[in-house]
Amino acid sequence: MMRLVLGPMEGVLDHLMRELLTDINDYDLCVTEFVRVVDQKLPEHVFHRLCPELSQGSMTKSGVPVHLQLLGQDPIWMAENANFAAELGAKGIDINFGCPAKTVNKSKGGAALLQHPEMIHQVVKACREAVPSHIPVSAKIRLGWEDPQDCFEIVDAVESAGANELTVHARTKMGGYKANEIKWEYIEKIRQKHQIPLIANGEIWGFEDGQRCMQVTGVDSLMVCRGAFNIPNLGNMVKYDHQPMAWYDVVSLMIAYSRYEIKGDKGLYYPNRIKQWLSYLRHQYTQADELFRAIRRFNTAQPIVETIQEFQQRLVVNA
Structure with missing residues (x-):
């Protein structure tokens, strides 16, 4: 095993x-x-x-x-x-x-x-x-x-x-x-x-x-x-031998990550961590590049979270 x-x-x-x-x-x-x-x-x-x-x-x-x-x-x-x-x-x-x-x-x-x-x-x-x-x-x-x-x-x-x-x-x-x-x-x-x-x-x-x-x-x-x-x-x-996670589920996971309790200095490094994660995701998911470009200019958590949520809503509408 x-x-x-x-x-x-x-x-x-x-x-x-x-x-x-x-x-x-x-x-x-x-x-x-x-x-x-x-x-x-x-x-x-x-x-x-x-x-x-x-x-x-x-x-x-x-x-x-x-x-x-x-x-x-x-x-x-x-x-x-x-x-x-x-x-x-x-x-x-x-x-x-x-x-x-x-x-x-x-x-x-x-x-x-x-x-x-x-x-x-x-x-x-x-x-x-x-x-x-x-x-x-x-x-x-x-x-x-x-x-x-x-x-x-x-x-x-x-x-x-x-x-x-x-x-x-x-x-x-x-x-x-x-x-x-x-x-x-x-x-x-x-x-x-x-x-x-x-x-x-x-x-x-x-x-x-x-x-x-x-x-x-x-x-x-x-x-x-x-x-x-x-x-x-x-x-x-x-x-x-599971199949790779679907992109919609990956976006949901990013939102879940964003909802974790963030206090003190954690709130400061969240933008860098989520951008790093997207830079890795781009190797597997072509859609990750669009989301990365959308949040790249933000340095605080709130606009990044809102952008990811909007991105997810678009996926639902287009599904």
């Missing part, structure tokens, strides 16, 4: 989107956007801002467990914050060694550490020792910075540090998100050489992709990220 994880996307997949997507898909697990750790123990509100689910048993309202992700390179401070997250109620701690963003890599975070397996080992080991044994500590990596052959040393660093699970995005950092750079076969090679449980990630856009990925890798746990924004019901497409 396939296990399907809704992966993190920094600046896009917030708790509102997790709630929305887990409500309409049968995901088994979610992972938050990363909490950036530098040189201090972060205050409680930082963890609750990125993972409000901590207040409800570290689960979405539909009952899907949520693991909290950390990103950083200092073993001591990573361990301190991992332990604090566990104290706050996190069901699992995930460590990001895969983010390819230049701003993150420039400060030796995310995928930059793929060039330093010993540092990866130290960070994972420190976090594993700091977190109670019943709470899983996992990591997410790419195959390497430039050479996919580096993956074996990187996986060994994670496994020997005591991690419970490892997500492998089957591209190098330099491979970015290019479809022709995907190398699922390396996950199968990793599985043959190592004992750590694996989650396969990268270029899973539907049922056939999921089945082929499992066949190539020998892994039955998959993670989807970008595709979940292109097609909101991708989870059920991958898991149960």
Whole structure:
């Protein structure tokens, strides 16, 4: 039986989107956007801002467990914050060694550490020792910075540090998100050489992709990220071979997202989040381009919501 994880996307997949997507898909697990750790123990509100689910048993309202992700390179401070997250109620701690963003890599975070397996080992080991044994500590990596052959040393660093699970995005950092750079076969090679449980990630856009990925890798746990924004019901497409959600239903979903309670700074970032979502939807739905152009000039929530509602009413009239 396939296990399907809704992966993190920094600046896009917030708790509102997790709630929305887990409500309409049968995901088994979610992972938050990363909490950036530098040189201090972060205050409680930082963890609750990125993972409000901590207040409800570290689960979405539909009952899907949520693991909290950390990103950083200092073993001591990573361990301190991992332990604090566990104290706050996190069901699992995930460590990001895969983010390819230049701003993150420039400060030796995310995928930059793929060039330093010993540092990866130290960070994972420190976090594993700091977190109670019943709470899983996992990591997410790419195959390497430039050479996919580096993956074996990187996986060994994670496994020997005591991690419970490892997500492998089957591209190098330099491979970015290019479809022709995907190398699922390396996950199968990793599985043959190592004992750590694996989650396969990268270029899973539907049922056939999921089945082929499992066949190539020998892994039955998959993670989807970008595709979940292109097609909101991708989870059920991958898991149960459902058809893509109709455009009218996608618009209704955007309205539902817009109706979520928005307070404080959430109201400020809503316009950017809905525009980002539409930019992903345009890859699957040609109609999304018209709606994106209609709301592009607005910087506050109200006119955007009104425009989406008008767009939906037109769809009803023209149906």
